[in-house]
Amino acid sequence: MFEPDDLIIEARHLTKSYQLSRHRFLTACDDVSLNFYKNRTLGIVGESGCGKSTFIRMAVGLEKPTSGEILFHGKNITERKGEELRLSRRNIQMIFQDPGEAFHPRMKVKEIICEPLINFNLIKKNEIDSKARELLEMVELPGSFAERYAHDMSGGQRQRVGIARALALEPEVIICDEITSALDVSVQQTIVELLLDLQKRKQISIGFISHDLALVQQFAHQIAVMYLGNVVEILSGKEVGTKARHPYTQALLNSIFDLNMDFSKEIVSMESEIPSPLNIPDGCPFQNRCIHCMDICRAEKPGLWEIEPDHLAACHQFNRFNYREDK
Numbered sequence: 496m497f498e499p500d501d502l503i504i505e506a507r508h509l510t511k512s513y514q515l516s517r518h519r520f521l522t523a524c525d526d527v528s529l530n531f532y533k534n535r536t537l538g539i540v541g542e543s544g545c546g547k548s549t550f551i552r553m554a555v556g557l558e559k560p561t562s563g564e565i566l567f568h569g570k571n572i573t574e575r576k577g578e579e580l581r582l583s584r585r586n587i588q589m590i591f592q593d594p595g596e597a598f599h600p601r602m603k604v605k606e607i608i609c610e611p612l613i614n615f616n617l618i619k620k621n622e623i624d625s626k627a628r629e630l631l632e633m634v635e636l637p638g639s640f641a642e643r644y645a646h647d648m649s650g651g652q653r654q655r656v657g658i659a660r661a662l663a664l665e666p667e668v669i670i671c672d673e674i675t676s677a678l679d680v681s682v683q684q685t686i687v688e689l690l691l692d693l694q695k696r697k698q699i700s701i702g703f704i705s706h707d708l709a710l711v712q713q714f715a716h717q718i719a720v721m722y723l724g725n726v727v728e729i730l731s732g733k734e735v736g737t738k739a740r741h742p743y744t745q746a747l748l749n750s751i752f753d754l755n756m757d758f759s760k761e762i763v764s765m766e767s768e769i770p771s772p773l774n775i776p777d778g779c780p781f782q783n784r785c786i787h788c789m790d791i792c793r794a795e796k797p798g799l800w801e802i803e804p805d806h807l808a809a810c811h812q813f814n815r816f817n818y819r820e821d822k
């Protein structure tokens with residue numbers, strides 16, 4: 496399902512530590528390796544503060560990693576800057592929670608949508624109207640919305656404008672950072688359907704960051720679950736409901752009620768608070784909330800073990816399986 500030829504971005508062992516004071520460091524992202532493939536969706540889920548945005552900011556070049564590297568079509572672009580960074584950004588576009596906040600209130604929708612093309616000198620003034628209409632129709636909005644202002648539109652319509660703007664440069668990858676969190680459930684579904692349709696037509700790679708595992712598991716080809724800066728499980732979106740093994744993923748699933756879930760499995764819940772990222776314990780980061788915690792969990796941090804093909808989990812319960820050095 497994930498062909499090496501379709502690999503677009505390879506993020507290898509990305510770590511980001513922020514120095515807060517002379518002796519205090521906060522590790523927002525710890526040795527995270529994830530890939531983005533053509534025509535595939537990678538969902539990144541986890542609670543607020545687990546490092547999802549930090550990882551993405553590094554992967555798209557908005558932030559330098561403390562260590563690790565990023566390959567784009569096999570080329571190391573970790574140290575890109577200046578014109579090289581600008582050009583690589585053309586291929587990776589981001590959409591945020593409320594793009595309306597980022598839109599200039601005095602700009603018409605057509606100017607908002609075509610701004611990236613203007614910035615890259617890819618459009619003439621007299622082409623703006625027709626290009627804006629074409630892009631609006633692509634995201635299933637009437638072409639006449641080109642003359643509107645973003646504040647005259649609903650949240651779902653503004654999000655469609657955000658998608659049209661992100662697609663204007665025909666990027667290979669789009670990153671959606673909590674883009675449905677502020678929308679009603681019914682509108683969320685229509686935005687997801689639009690994205691999936693655009694993916695099918697344009698073969699784009701989608702990175703979908705969300706705290707909502709119930710939503711992401713419906714369409715992501717692969718899901719990475721993050722906890723306190725670490726990826727604790729990677730598996731196919733389709734199989735999350737039946738095959739998730741990490742106690743944290745299981746606890747997240749516990750809050751989802753879905754007819755496809757396997758209810759014969761033990762239900763796990765999280766009793767204690769998430770530790771401060773400034774005070775991550777030695778050993779497994781999930782130990783103080785885990786009902787299966789063993790002595791080894793307090794002493795050694797588990798690696799991401801492959802527990803079956805295309806399914807990895809960072810949990811000592813599974814360390815009898817082969818440990819993959821490269822993950």
Ligand SMILES: Nc1ncnc2c1ncn2[C@@H]1O[C@H](COP(=O)(O)OP(=O)(O)OP(=O)(O)O)[C@@H](O)[C@H]1O
Pocket residue numbers: 513521522523541542543544545546547548549550706772
């Ligand atoms: N520039 C920064 N300086 C210091 N700490 C930071 C900085 N950016 C992020 N952090 C910290 O890094 C951790 C991870 O933050 P991040 O925003 O990546 O998490 P997240 O999973 O995206 O959360 P959310 O869903 O709330 O955005 C948090 O503890 C956050 O406070």
